[in-house]
Amino acid sequence: MRDDNGRLTRRNLLRTTCQAGVAALLPVGLGSTPAFAAMPQRKNIDDLTPTELDNYKHAFKIIVQRGLASATAKDGYVWQAALHNDFERVRPDGSIGACEHRSELFFPWHRAHLAGFEALLRAADPPRTADVSLPFWDWTKPASGMRFPTAFEDRTSPLFHDGRAHAVTPLTRRIQWDADEIRIKMVQETDWLLFAGEPLAPDGSGGSYGWVEKGPHNTIHGDIGPTMGNPESASRDPIYWSFHAYIDLIWARWQRVHTSATSPQPFTTPNTKIWVEPFTPVMADTAQTATMPAGFAYGYQYDFSIDAPAVPVASAARTQRDLESVQAGPRMTTTRAVRVAGEKRRILRVRDVAVLPDTTYAIRAYVHPPAVNISTLGEQERQRYLADSATVWKGHGHAHHPTNVNFDITNAVTALGNEFTVTLISDAKPASDSQFESARASANERIAQRPLWGTLSLEER
Structure with missing residues (x-):
């Protein structure tokens, strides 16, 4: 592929040469077009250009239509949403379950779910969708619309959903979380298990909420409306992906501050399998956004300078x-x-x-x-x-x-x-x-x- 002047760009050259390797990562049934290898950069949905937003909506609509055509199509919306919502789903290893909450699996599971969906978006209709990435919703800032980013309030858009409380009333306040609480209490937290949650026991008992989950995650899910407020329906709402992309960005910020080559991501159970599709990693594969397997890596267009200098993960006597x-x-x-x-x-x-x-x-x-x-x-x-x-x-x-x-x-x-x-x-x-x-x-x-x-x-x- 060439740029507007007919030159073969380095980015498109890399994309072309990596297509074959990335295609092998996608399961049978995803079509012949692979997710492209150029690492996407997630942007604030309010900062997307009109073309970028149109391409995202176009890719999203294709995946929704696939799901309407076949609930068992793994590249369709019904299947992808069920990975989160269906708590009676039988996983490939024979276990039963859907999304992971109330443990350190919370961040890795949702990172894998979003990365897999993002790969499907890029593969939906290339070259138009080849550069699509999941935009994040920064819910620490005033909404550009009534309660949500304007992209989610356009009733003609595939991103609109009726199961939200769209009007601002005395009971449906504007959604905005304290940015300083996230920056100071969460991103600067040196204890991984307080930030992310403790591991579950083998029988699924125990665990704990981390700071992000017990605060903005659990609160805003319900504030958005009935669909997002119910764990069995949450990802049917298209806003789920952008809401969770910002959750993932908070983890990425934490990792920039607290992890390095000499202080790696401190997972307690790094080899635990995460059962999502098309990206089915172990926890360790999600340790950094830019180092995930080819076709699923990504970065963020975000001003990380607001966070404190690097601080190692602490292990204090208690x-x-x-x-x-x-x-x-x-x-x-x-x-x-x-x-x-x-x-x-x-x-x-x-x-x-x-x-x-x-x-x-x-x-x-x-x-x-x-x-x-x-x-x-x-x-x-x-x-x-x-x-x-x-x-x-x-x-x-x-x-x-x-x-x-x-x-x-x-x-x-x-x-x-x-x-x-x-x-x-x-x-x-x-x-x-x-x-x-x-x-x-x-x-x-x-x-x-x-x-x-x-x-x-x-x-x-």
């Missing part, structure tokens, strides 16, 4: 002690007064947190003087004592195992001095704003029928 509760119920727990000494990092660990099949709920961790009774304060009064929070996304197919949730209460403890009390309070988060008050009351009644968490402990490091 101690842990259980906290005794003096008041406990299904939606609130208050501990006895806790005494601490010295300036240390302090993590509140909440074990055996229930993942409910049909209800998403929030947990807020308050750190306050022992004399303060949080239960008697109004919501605005409580805010001064709020140390950290988490959203527990409803589980559907994953709901049979509880998980663990960590809260960083360091700053709150430091502000109070050597004695404090912790109170956890939860409430339900309805998936949409229809009949909001009755939905919230019904959901809160459901979460009041069972304990939502087990023991609390304080980790000092």
Whole structure:
């Protein structure tokens, strides 16, 4: 292929010579055109040129049409969405399951899912789609549309979806996460297991939410609307790919700060298989975006200079002690007064947190003087004592195992001095704003029928 002046460009030469090798990575049924080898650069969807956006929509529409023609076509949208949504799906190894959440598999699984889909987009209708990449939605910035990027609000576009709350109302706030929280609390986190989540046990129990998942991921999924708010339907909404591309970008930022040739990506189980198609890697294959197997590598057009200088992953000595509760119920727990000494990092660990099949709920961790009774304060009064929070996304197919949730209460403890009390309070988060008050009351009644968490402990490091 040549440029507009008839010259054979280096990029097109590389693409042409690598086509045969990349084609072997794609499964039978993806067609004769391979995913091209030139590494795509993911851009903010609001920064795409009109041509780039049109080509992305064109490729997306082709994959959707393939899925409508055959639900079993692996290069069609129905199949690709089911990789995330279908919790009864039988994997090639005979295991059952879909997307991975609440463990360190969260980032690698979604990276592989997006990379495979991106390869299908590029192979959809070349040369027009040869340079297509998945655009990311930067949800730390004000939306260019009413609640979403304008590309997702065009009703004539294949990127539009009815299962979103498009209007801004008192109950459907504008979606924007604090960029400084991501930059400071998440990207600068030196503990991989706090940032990403802990590994699951062989039976699927245990694990934990990382900072990104318990915060913006679980919260914004439900805020977008009913389709994205349900793990069994989330990737039917075309916004899923751009929403998760920004999640992946946060991980890429973390890796730039904390990993290197001498400090590699610290996976606990690097050889765990990730069952997505057409890219079926092990976790270690996803360790860097630019070094994944040919045809699936990519980069980001993003100003990485906003992040701190490189800092190695830390492995600090730590101690842990259980906290005794003096008041406990299904939606609130208050501990006895806790005494601490010295300036240390302090993590509140909440074990055996229930993942409910049909209800998403929030947990807020308050750190306050022992004399303060949080239960008697109004919501605005409580805010001064709020140390950290988490959203527990409803589980559907994953709901049979509880998980663990960590809260960083360091700053709150430091502000109070050597004695404090912790109170956890939860409430339900309805998936949409229809009949909001009755939905919230019904959901809160459901979460009041069972304990939502087990023991609390304080980790000092």
